[in-house]
Amino acid sequence: MTNDISTSILFQRLKEAGSFEQYQQENRISPFSSPFHIYLSDLCAAKSMIPERVIKMALIDRTYGHQLFNGTRKPSRDKAIQLAFGLGLDIDGAQKLLERAQKSKLYPKIKRDAAILYCLYHKINLIEVQDMLSELGLTVLGGY
Structure with missing residues (x-):
């Protein structure tokens, strides 16, 4: 999951992503499993x-x-x-x-x-x- 990746790297990946969906999928960004x-x-x-x-x-x-x-x-x-x-x-x-x-x-x-x-x-x-x-x-x- 993204907890092991520095924020600066995530920002860079976000800037370079073609779409948010691509960013989300590549970085396994997901909402919390329960409310x-x-x-x-x-x-x-x-x-x-x-x-x-x-x-x-x-x-x-x-x-x-x-x-x-x-x-x-x-x-x-x-x-x-x-x-x-x-x-x-x-x-x-x-x-x-x-x-x-x-x-x-x-x-x-x-x-x-x-x-x-x-x-x-x-x-x-x-x-x-x-x-x-x-x-x-x-x-x-x-x-x-």
Whole structure:
């Protein structure tokens, strides 16, 4: 798959391709095998957690949370991060969850993202994460 190929090489191949279909076929570009909500449910099952518990731990409104789990809503980047905390994921798990949600990964050069990465690494609970972000003058997860 393309994970072993550098981005610069992929850009070059994209520029040189006669069509997108050709590029996609030659580089085995394919969509994820399952939608986000299926991936989320599978993660939940793998961790022996029920969606209700994950939603509560993620500090997400119950109705909205169930819509994320049944696929009627797609998460914002912040909601995906909250779900990562609710699931107790590590940094790699959170980055993969963001990728599956088709959201940008956490980037340590951005102060807010760095704070979130720190909290993921140190397994800090979401309430403390929100407090930390607020104390740093940064936007809390799900906030404005």
